[in-house]
Amino acid sequence: MTTMDLIGKVMQAVVGLAAFGVAMALLLAFLDRPDDKPLLKGFAALKRGMRPRLIIIGAFALIAILARLLYGAVPWMTQGMTNLLIIVGLAGIGVVLLQWALDRLLQPAPPAVRSAVLRGIGAVLAIVVAIVAQSAESVPALDWITPALAVSGLIVALPLAGALVLTAGIAFVRQPIRRNARLLVWLVAAAAVVVITLVLESQRDEPIGVWTWAAAAALSVIGVLGYLADRDEDSKPMLVFLMPAAVLLTIGLVYPAIRTALLAFTDKTGTFNGLDNFIWMFSQREALITLGNTIAWVILVPLVSTAVGLAYAVFIDKSRGEKVYKMLVFMPMAISFVGAGIIWKFMYSYRGAEQEQIGLVNQLIVMVGGEPQQILQNSPWNTLALIIVMIWIQTGFAMVVLSAAIKGVPTEQLEAAEIDGANPWQRFRNVTVPGIRSSLVVVVTTISIATLKVFDIVRTMTAGNFDTSVVANEMYTQAFRSGEPGRGAALALILFIMVLPIVVYNIRVLNQQKAIR
Amino acid sequence: MTSAAVTPDSEITSETAEAALGGGRFDRVKKRLTSPWATLAAIVIALLWTIPTFGLFLSSFRPADQIATTGWWTFFTDPQLTLDNYGEVLFSGSSSSPQLGEYFVNSLLISIPGTLIPLVLASLAAYAFAWVKFKGSSTLFVIVFALQIVPLQMALIPLLQLFVTFLQPFQNALHEAIPFISDKQFLPVWIAHTIFGLPLAIFLLHNFISEIPREVIEAARVDGAGHGQIFFRIILPLAMPAIASFGIFQFLWVWNDLLVALVFSSGTPDTAPLTQRLAELAGSRGEDWERLTAGAFVSLIVPLLVFFGLQRYFVRGLLAGSAKG
Numbered sequence: 001m002t003t004m005d006l007i008g009k010v011m012q013a014v015v016g017l018a019a020f021g022v023a024m025a026l027l028l029a030f031l032d033r034p035d036d037k038p039l040l041k042g043f044a045a046l047k048r049g050m051r052p053r054l055i056i057i058g059a060f061a062l063i064a065i066l067a068r069l070l071y072g073a074v075p076w077m078t079q080g081m082t083n084l085l086i087i088v089g090l091a092g093i094g095v096v097l098l099q100w101a102l103d104r105l106l107q108p109a110p111p112a113v114r115s116a117v118l119r120g121i122g123a124v125l126a127i128v129v130a131i132v133a134q135s136a137e138s139v140p141a142l143d144w145i146t147p148a149l150a151v152s153g154l155i156v157a158l159p160l161a162g163a164l165v166l167t168a169g170i171a172f173v174r175q176p177i178r179r180n181a182r183l184l185v186w187l188v189a190a191a192a193v194v195v196i197t198l199v200l201e202s203q204r205d206e207p208i209g210v211w212t213w214a215a216a217a218a219l220s221v222i223g224v225l226g227y228l229a230d231r232d233e234d235s236k237p238m239l240v241f242l243m244p245a246a247v248l249l250t251i252g253l254v255y256p257a258i259r260t261a262l263l264a265f266t267d268k269t270g271t272f273n274g275l276d277n278f279i280w281m282f283s284q285r286e287a288l289i290t291l292g293n294t295i296a297w298v299i300l301v302p303l304v305s306t307a308v309g310l311a312y313a314v315f316i317d318k319s320r321g322e323k324v325y326k327m328l329v330f331m332p333m334a335i336s337f338v339g340a341g342i343i344w345k346f347m348y349s350y351r352g353a354e355q356e357q358i359g360l361v362n363q364l365i366v367m368v369g370g371e372p373q374q375i376l377q378n379s380p381w382n383t384l385a386l387i388i389v390m391i392w393i394q395t396g397f398a399m400v401v402l403s404a405a406i407k408g409v410p411t412e413q414l415e416a417a418e419i420d421g422a423n424p425w426q427r428f429r430n431v432t433v434p435g436i437r438s439s440l441v442v443v444v445t446t447i448s449i450a451t452l453k454v455f456d457i458v459r460t461m462t463a464g465n466f467d468t469s470v471v472a473n474e475m476y477t478q479a480f481r482s483g484e485p486g487r488g489a490a491l492a493l494i495l496f497i498m499v500l501p502i503v504v505y506n507i508r509v510l511n512q513q514k515a516i517r
Numbered sequence: 518m519t520s521a522a523v524t525p526d527s528e529i530t531s532e533t534a535e536a537a538l539g540g541g542r543f544d545r546v547k548k549r550l551t552s553p554w555a556t557l558a559a560i561v562i563a564l565l566w567t568i569p570t571f572g573l574f575l576s577s578f579r580p581a582d583q584i585a586t587t588g589w590w591t592f593f594t595d596p597q598l599t600l601d602n603y604g605e606v607l608f609s610g611s612s613s614s615p616q617l618g619e620y621f622v623n624s625l626l627i628s629i630p631g632t633l634i635p636l637v638l639a640s641l642a643a644y645a646f647a648w649v650k651f652k653g654s655s656t657l658f659v660i661v662f663a664l665q666i667v668p669l670q671m672a673l674i675p676l677l678q679l680f681v682t683f684l685q686p687f688q689n690a691l692h693e694a695i696p697f698i699s700d701k702q703f704l705p706v707w708i709a710h711t712i713f714g715l716p717l718a719i720f721l722l723h724n725f726i727s728e729i730p731r732e733v734i735e736a737a738r739v740d741g742a743g744h745g746q747i748f749f750r751i752i753l754p755l756a757m758p759a760i761a762s763f764g765i766f767q768f769l770w771v772w773n774d775l776l777v778a779l780v781f782s783s784g785t786p787d788t789a790p791l792t793q794r795l796a797e798l799a800g801s802r803g804e805d806w807e808r809l810t811a812g813a814f815v816s817l818i819v820p821l822l823v824f825f826g827l828q829r830y831f832v833r834g835l836l837a838g839s840a841k842g
Contacts, residue, residue, distance in 0.1 A: 241645035252712030256675035315559035334824035336773030342813040
């Protein structure tokens with residue numbers, strides 16, 4: 001690693017976090033702001049006078065001018081960097097001027113007019129972006145825009161501009177109609193993006209890519225959130241609070257989950273092939289073993305780790321050094337699955353019978369007079385060996401949760417049972433267990449979900465060879481190693497269906513709690 | 518209890534309960550329910566759970582030829598220790614050795630933004646769900662909760678396609694503008710960790726933020742505070758302990774993650790984290806125990822330090838919150 005590499009990496013982190021901070025500050029500037037916070041004070045000062053604006057404009061201009069002057073004069077000022085800095089400088093000046101104009105000219109105007117003007121400007125900007133994207137090929141500064149991206153820009157910008165203009169017009173309509181009409185406009189815009197994409201894609205040779213789909217999703221999110229926020233003045237800030245998370249989740253989880261569900265019905269080339277992937281899954285020997293292994297995992301891991309965790313929690317309850325006991329068993333939770341994989345690979349390591357063993361498990365086998373075993377290669381016991389690793393990790397979690405639940409069982413009940421002559425086992429069976437039932441259920445479901453998704457342990461220890469693969473690992477292998485995204489998606493879908501009952505159950509619990517609260 | 522126990526976060530609450538019950542009004546004569554046999558069983562379990570880690574730890578300090586030929590338990594009869602293994606995995610310049618130092622830096626640079634960004638976004642969203650009234654709030658919240666359990670495997674392929682079509686051109690442009698920033702960057706990994714961490718973070722922080730007494734917030738509102746002021750002046754300070762303790766967990770998850778790294782990082786020393794390199798080593802050099810043992814401990818050291826060093830902050834943080842609530 002050279003020093004330059006290191007500087008580059010650290011710079012990524014610093015620039016990335018700084019950009020995130022600026023974006024957040026801009027977003028929060030829409031809220032009412034406490035004036036004593038230094039950063040926000042800057043925004044407040046902008047509202048008052050001309051001078052701070054002039055200083056900021058000067059600073060941005062300086063950046064742009066310096067970049068132009070240094071270009072060619074010093075070797076490290078590349079063309080790309082010059083372009084970037086000039087664009088930043090011009091954009092900064094533009095934003096400050098725009099803010100001034102809005103503040104000066106629109107302050108006394110009613111909210112509807114302000115909203116309409118802002119939307120109008122947004123529409124103009126969207127069209128300008130689209131036009132600029134079209135001319136990307138001839139402008140050297142924009143050569144990073146690929147043709148697909150330029151087309152996407154156009155497909156998205158036109159419905160977006162249309163929606164902005166329409167909603168600007170709607171700003172003057174009275175309330176309930178306005179809300180509904182705006183929602184309708186945004187959804188129509190999203191649909192328009194989808195339709196245009198589909199039409200254009202059928203005419204082009206190369207695919208447009210997924211960017212327009214994400215934009216359609218974002219447009220719908222904007223519409224729905226705006227609809228929800230527009231109910232009264234008080235709920236508007238929710239847009240600011242919720243927008244980043246909602247957009248990220250839609251683009252990053254909702255949309256991909258739907259895409260994967262569709263992908264599961266396509267083959268290598270992306271054409272629809274019905275249920276072939278599922279037929280493959282339930283007819284191939286390897287795939288069937290994978291499914292069987294997953295079922296073994298999801299039965300054994302939750303049961304054993306909950307049982308051991310519960311026993312341990314009961315045994316150490318109120319004993320001296322309880323904290324240390326807890327820490328020892330909880331420690332595997334802090335270790336990565338990869339680390340745990342290596343630890344246990346070492347435990348299971350194998351040497352021929354004539355050599356000295358270096359793995360503890362084989363040493364113990366030899367000590368009681370057995371032959372050393374290739375533990376990770378002999379099916380089906382190797383799956384059990386991997387399951388033990390997961391149990392080793394999850395027991396700590398079960399133990400800590402159940403220990404807390406046990407302490408919540410009223411002492412009076414236990415004492416009453418003792419006076420009635422119940423022995424420790426009866427007290428445990430009839431008082432403690434009913435008292436911690438809900439926590440038990442929660443522990444079992446949580447561990448089941450974690451087990452269904454298990455990937456790292458199998459990957460590190462056997463890479464899924466020797467009949468040890470599980471669904472999550474097989475999905476990765478098919479999608480990213482064998483170039484069969486359709487099969488990978490089908491496996492992911494199976495995983496989702498396996499988790500589904502647990503999701504439904506958890507939502508029910510959540511609703512019950514809401515009702516109680 | 519149950520609401521928190523749905524999530525891996527529960528050890529926090531349990532510690533709280535333990536401290537409250539053990540140290541507070543229930544501080545009566547300690548009465549054991551179980552026998553010496555139970556204590557013995559507990560010691561056996563504790564030993565079983567500790568020995569694997571201990572064996573690896575001890576081995577990482579033994580000379581390479583000894584690790585390969587004798588079991589680590591022979592250390593007690595023939596003690597020999599060395600730091601060579603660590604020197605080799607961390608700093609060695611030869612191409613065949615792991616050179617984990619570089620990957621260690623990558624892990625740090627992935628984990629820190631991968632923790633901060635979701636925390637900020639999640640606390641904003643959690644506040645909106647808890648205290649901004651809008652229609653459909655509870656439906657949206659249930660959707661977010663359900664997302665938490667959707668296997669992240671389902672999101673990988675389309676998200677990767679999104680990144681390749683949209684993020685990659687941007688990254689190339691940045692690389693061209695500033696040449697010593699590699700065109701293989703951390704950005705996709707950060708975004709992926711942010712997205713995958715958000716549902717759980719929103720759910721947990723919402724649980725905590727919604728328990729802040731209504732009177733406090735209504736008093737502020739009567740005094741003329743808007744949502745921005747309430748968030749910065751009241752919610753953030755009061756929820757800071759919960760935010761901090763969730764931050765620690767998110768850090769551990771991101772640091773320990775392998776799948777997201779495999780899919781979204783480049784796999785080269787430019788961006789790959791420790792876990793990825795270790796998994797590679799375990800696969801290709803399965804019998805180089807002197808490297809694997811030391812390498813594994815290099816990757817364990819940060820989570821273990823965080824876990825042992827910050828353990829009490831979990832307790833203190835949640836106690837502070839619950840005492841006021």
